[in-house]
Amino acid sequence: MRTATRRLKHWGWGYEDQQPPRDQVEGIAKAVTDRLGFEVDEIEEPVPLDAVDLPEPRLKPPSELAGMFSAELYDRAAHSLGKAYRDVVRGFRGEFPNPPDLVAYPESPEDVDAVLNWCADEGAAAIPYGGGTSVVGGVEPRMRDDYPAVVTIDLKRMDRVLEVDPVSKAARIQAGATGPGLEEQLREHGLTLRHFPQSFEYSTLGGWIATRAGGHFATLETHIDDLVESARAVTLNGEWESRRLPGSGAGPSPDRMLIGSEGILGVIVDAWVRVRERPTEKVSCGVAYDDFAAGTEAVREISQSGLYPSNCRLLDAMESDTTSAGPPGKALLVLGFESAHHAVEEPMSLAQDICRSHGGDLGDVRRSAAQTPGDDPVNAWRSAFLQAPYLRDSLVACGVLSDTFETAITWDRFPDFHAEVMETAKRAVAEASGAAAEGRGSPRISCRFTHIYPDGPAPYYAVLAPARRGDEVSQWDEIKAAVSETVVDAGGTITHHHAVGRDHRPWYDRQRPDPFADALRAAKRELDPKSVLNPGVLIDP
């Protein structure tokens, strides 16, 4: 397999061989100036791995398990950070303040059990790790100084589709399988999970479940939660395995307690997930609106119509412009229906009627996805979506701040909420960037809906601004704190699908019901009395 010889970058997005050469980054720098109006005074080079210096590992693996551990510089550096902007910046500069002492690569649930129990015996923190694409500090060993050692447990060697049930349309898949890895194995059976988060290429099923990842579908199965039929985790109290059931009413759902637990209760090792036949019918359409508010009303009506589009992503004019998706100055709704069973022209036509009644300017309906980008707004946007994390690495080199935040809110509160969030974001970004809020070269703050529900949207905000070179982390942290305050004060959730991790803790702590936090802490103490499992995520032990 080709990928066996490829290594992921130790600091940014993708494989080492995907790092763009200097002349490509220069092209990006030119586009940054031409399109965004940001001056690029210098293109920095990332600090190479051999210039990185890490403290010595504080713990040696036991001889009987030694084969599954690594204490190599590459492994430790590559597992030191997630993939938030603040992580990429630090990795780019060669800053790895909290490296794990060891990285374990178990190959079976028994291996996981052995590593975990050894960690507990040693009092070492144990961080379950999938693709490492956390954007909320979920895998960074920030507790390093409070523990005698930190061991990151990387599930990448547990990447197989173990069983396929073509009758019930379900598959048992190991936690370490990446998006492309599991889709490739499912394709042999004519099946697909169709869970495509932006991190799809590198993130894993176990990571999706641990963090309640959001996927491809704009309606119905928005989160991985909805696709989990049963899950299995290794805990320090033994195996947590739920039954394969299409539905149940037997007490609080065990799966729903594991889903979103971010590694604090155990290590997810595999899960039965609901898969489906690959869609044969696909239609998509772009709809332009003069303003975001009109598009919002159309989307609200669609969300309450029972039509369930697979794609229903509303981009504001700024987002549409940044990604060259739609006509200038217009909000763009990217609407799509798909089915493996029947034609979807009728629901598309009904949805278009709704779009039209709210003043939408309808583009052509395209059957299936066109194979090339170009002038198709739907494809243009999808391509930009998947390329964004790669591009971000070059933006860091060019001194451009690029990050996002996301939430969900009910429709009745959305207009005021959105206005408040945008106002806060504009002010905070201007203050933190020293750039004028308006005019050429001003920061770009845009919004889109990633998922919609009958009772409200999940708005996703993206920020592009001139970076304070060398001080990017503080710059973003200032912005992030300001917008998080507003999001939570105005009734939103601190995260719709990015998880809580360590970065969202102050606001999560205000959001969740106190007795629920009491219950979760008690559950944690019961299953992990020494508090070795991913300490500091979600709750304080």
Add this chain to the structure above:
Amino acid sequence: MRTATRRLKHWGWGYEDQQPPRDQVEGIAKAVTDRLGFEVDEIEEPVPLDAVDLPEPRLKPPSELAGMFSAELYDRAAHSLGKAYRDVVRGFRGEFPNPPDLVAYPESPEDVDAVLNWCADEGAAAIPYGGGTSVVGGVEPRMRDDYPAVVTIDLKRMDRVLEVDPVSKAARIQAGATGPGLEEQLREHGLTLRHFPQSFEYSTLGGWIATRAGGHFATLETHIDDLVESARAVTLNGEWESRRLPGSGAGPSPDRMLIGSEGILGVIVDAWVRVRERPTEKVSCGVAYDDFAAGTEAVREISQSGLYPSNCRLLDAMESDTTSAGPPGKALLVLGFESAHHAVEEPMSLAQDICRSHGGDLGDVRRSAAQTPGDDPVNAWRSAFLQAPYLRDSLVACGVLSDTFETAITWDRFPDFHAEVMETAKRAVAEASGAAAEGRGSPRISCRFTHIYPDGPAPYYAVLAPARRGDEVSQWDEIKAAVSETVVDAGGTITHHHAVGRDHRPWYDRQRPDPFADALRAAKRELDPKSVLNPGVLIDP
């Protein structure tokens, strides 16, 4: 209000004035013999309330809260049992072995808090109570002898729709609102919850949430879980209130821990639920199949098609015959689509194509629901569905055993599972009833699907058999134990929507993951250290 002067029967289904007179029960006895072939040797009369003798209450309410308590015979008797067959039989015979000492009727969350804290101070068990329609021993004070007193907390006075959000289509409703009560209040706004369990007339929103009740929709929002936007409970650690959010990914869902908690963590006082406009488009159709297996394949294909019928209930020939729903000797699929937004002829037509391809014999498609039963199989079945619990009271008088059990299982395992369950049920019912398994007057065991999922159905089994007069409880318990063993051994869930309560404990304990039970027990100890909240349900304290 008319209902203010009506009182629910202290032992069976419905209001006191709905107890059928002697001549009507005689008519039922005749039908039992004519239609089922069971001999009715005697029609028993229920023991009247004034012949019921209960032990004296062991505790007096505190004077400052006295106004919300009752120690009356009626209140205590009526809160002594749920509404399972074993409960109705005992109530009918005047047997109330485990009465609460007091019944509290709080009128506000503050009242609930006061009662609950007083119970904790006294060490008295506190049983949250909605409509009392539990069929799993969920509200019966069986822990009576282990506690100095038992207080049942009946939420009936908290029955208001508090807020309506017509934009997000959501409403905040108090936990004690019954199905008709909340629907009547929502109707003023043109909205409906459309959660119609069989107990709809008497059960409450709080009860539905506490027990993960199953409702009207055969697909998508099958359980109340899916309709809860946020929930509020009074716990001994303070208020547990989640945020109103259309979706979230912030840690394990607090709502999903409360939903199904059956009163062991706190008392649910109100919830924001997702409502919708009343459907204006409805089509329904009966489809006959020569055998249940062919119908099953049709339903499986529908469940995986993405068509999402609102109704998709497959009755086996016995069930269809018992309820006079379809043509003799045939399995019947009751199929329906509804929408408040658009015509539903196309999805019905696509579903019918599936039905036909599996050998189904299609009846006429009816637009909307006909107003009278008669020859419409869909209406005939619905009417029988709602009348069943009333009829059961008379069946008890006639010496007919009548109860049900239900589960869920994936499609791949369903055929063998169903064969095993039917075999066990037939053997156990024959043994426990002393009746021949075949021929006139033999027990009737039937199956229908109440809900369907892409990965499997929720089969619901009904049993009608000659009762062992005076020994009905043991008779049913023998049957129930036998079928529960098979259901759980063969991979099913002990309950899809009847909850765990006390009756399902032995099998639930084998079904749930052990570390999850550890976590739940720890959470319970944290929130209720004296273990006063509904002890014995779900877990041992």
